[in-house]
Amino acid sequence: MEHYPKLERFEQPNVITTTADLVFNWARSRSIFPFTYGLACCAIEMLSSGFARFDIARFGWEVFRPTPRQCDLMIVAGTVNEKMAPVLKRLYDQMSEPKWVISMGACATSGGPFYDGYNVVNGVDKIVPVDVYIPGCPPRPEALFQGILELQKKIQQMSFVAPRIDDADERVATTPAEKQGRGA
Amino acid sequence: MSIAIGAVKLAIDDLGARLGAELGADLADLRVQEPDTLVARVDRRRLRAVAAQLKGLAEIAYDSCNFVAAVDHVTHLETVYHLYSYATNSYIELHVEIDRDNPVCDTICDLYPAADWHEREAWDMMGVRFDGHPDLRRILLKDDWIGHPLRKDYVDLLENHPNV
């Protein structure tokens, strides 16, 4: 859970925190601004899900913003390769907390059909922490919506009380590169 | 000026005969393949001269470069040039054999601007250096990539992968 330095941290959950949780989580999960990070073929399915037939606006998620500063969700749709990886990390760092990542498609999850390519990073979770994985090549817009619903369930579990694992003060190494001390 | 495709109606065998007469021994093993393609081998040192001559032919000029590919036969490398003539609506495929230990070839990108990026890709992927190319940098891979991936003896080094 994010640090709110101005708010007093509650040690135990009580009726105030649970009510606040309910309101904030409901607002957060129903009006996410996704980041248009379509890299490859899955981007076209992401676009299709935003248009009239598969309407992503019924979830409240239709405001795709092109700049990471204004977004809270990064949908990585497509293959990430060695040239793109630093760019991805940089854009993720530019997003402000709370932020989530959906890894859409087989390529972003694990490298996909190109897993043995020399230039392909086998999964975007080697670079950024991922909250929801959506398999498929490409996943149908309905599959993307199931991922959205899963993420909404995950956001509902956020709380003012429990600390989040990658706290801003005590930074825990999350990606393999950071664990080896190389830093991405 | 209007480009008319196929304005000069010439059977492919006659076209082959005419090219054989004009360029002579430079086009070795000239033969007809499929309905509209001529295939020939060109010596590496004569490549620029042949390309300039093909571009300068009067009405049947080969004025456009379709692609440039590099192939790794284990004993040697080979670059394949595919040139197109709008006037006769025909193609010519030139195979140039290149030494594997010193893979150098002449550039044709000042004659055919479309060959520019193809030559950069051949350098990037196969390690064929093009003499006289204005900007021979890697095009598809990172600038500090080590190795040329499409070679048959390519070994993928860990230095190329900071994200594994």
Added chain:
Amino acid sequence: MSDVFTSEAPDSAVRLAMERVKAAQSVSDLEGLELGTVIVNMGPQHPSTHGVLRLVVTLDGEVIRDVIPVIGYLHRCKEKLAEKRTYFQYIPIVDRTEYVAGMNCEWGYVRTVEKLAGIQPTRRAEFIRVIVAELMRIASHLVAIGTFVADLAPLGTAMAFYTFRDRERVLDLLEQVSGGRMMFNYFRFGGVRYDLPDGWVEKCREFLDYFPPQIVEYENLVNDNAIFLQRTIGKGVLTQQDVVDYAITGPNARASGVAHDLRRTRPYSVYPELDFEVCLGKHGDVYDRYQVRIDEMRESLRIIRQALAMLPQGPVQVGTLRPPYVITPPPGACYTAQENPRGEYGTYIVSDGSRYPYRLKFRDPCFVNLQVFPKLLKGVKIADAIAISGSMDLVLGGIDR
């Protein structure tokens, strides 16, 4: 330049741009760039570059003086992967080259292998291939037109909503035939995987009747809009000499008046038996490229109608029920070219007689079309540059492979 402020270490493309500015005193078209030159990245993440294309742009105020395109952010090593997959295993990967026009890409690859191996597809399969490829061409042009008009305005996605709505209809038809909405894995050596399901021909004919008024609707949306006309007429002119020099193919070339359509100049499959026109433009500007795509959709409808009428009965695959899963073409090299929605899509395969291709090279139309960008975008304002690059219809999957 005495003061150079950079926000990060410059890479080779930015260094090249900086060197060109430093040498500007001797280069006439970069004159007067000493003070206030800004070298900025458009991309690789950008809403209007249609994928992960990076343009290193040297700006003088709002005017672009120099563009260096940097690609490779989607390089997925397809040509190397071909050497590790059998010919049959590689078919779904070819789909993903130009992911907006998967059927056409598959057809190009399958045709090359068939030519190498000497396999002749069945006649019914040829007609089905034509129908499916033309439907894919319609879907691809709908994406191109929709995203192009969406680029012209920050929230101008109105056209995109209409085109994507109709694209869903086409994808429904393709899904009924092949099982996939965007990645099909439908072509096989010697034919296609599935025969047309019952009732598909009627549904396709319904679509052919439904679609022409929709095209009229698209034209009514933008063709009379004064702002659209101002932003597109006369911008980004590709002369015929440019088309020849840079080997530009597809609607971009036809908009400049060069009648280069491989279905006519280098006919393949059953196209010689079908009657359609090659759509040409006159000026080669952005408006003509948009108009040529609209006209080509109409011609595709015509082709599909004829092919449906001429569809013969018969098998859709050569040989027994099981398709050739492992084929070993004889040693040799072969190149075939296809008229993709974006231009000449060629596949050059060198075979050494084994189950795996020895070398596979794609001649991708967008890769070749992108080379003209430095020439095309010199001296234009940024807003026009967006319109021009949208009209050139790039798909990065094909450029980077």
